[in-house]
Amino acid sequence: MAAMTLDNAGSAGRSIEILPGRSAFGWNEFARMLLRYWATPTGGVAVVCVIARQFGATVLVPVVVASAGAFVAIIVVIFVVLAIVVPRKERGEIRSGYTSLNGRHLEVAQVAPHTNLVIREAGHPALNFESYVRSVTRARMREDRP
DSSP states (O other): OOOOOTTTSTTTTOBOOOOSSSOHHHHHHHHHHHIIIIIHHHHHHHHHHHHHHHTTOOSHHHHHHHHHHHHHHHHHHHHHHHHHHHHHHHHHHHHTTEESSTTSOTTSEEEOTTSSBEEEOTTSOOOOHHHHHHHHHHHHHHHHOO
């Protein structure tokens, strides 16, 4: 089966009304960014503390451990909030008849994450990565036109 894009997805490319605020995709990407750029380096801080302790550092270690502990606590709270917000936003999108998440909820239309343009109609198969990127790029290009 040929990959579906804006050109062969029926009426994909049409504009639909989307919920205000950040999309489920946007919240999901925010969580990924947090994990990649904030939570992962925290493990590095723990390794530095263990190594410093092995070499006899006594003053710096408690300060770093306390700071890292506070940082981890903040990250955990943010992830708990995101674990509530993302599914709630996703359910709201489904009730509105669309999704911004790729490969999920094939029963509703999929919109490009930062636009209100449909890139996959309801009932069509999920977009593969290349088709998804191409469709989102085309949707953005259409949105930029006057």
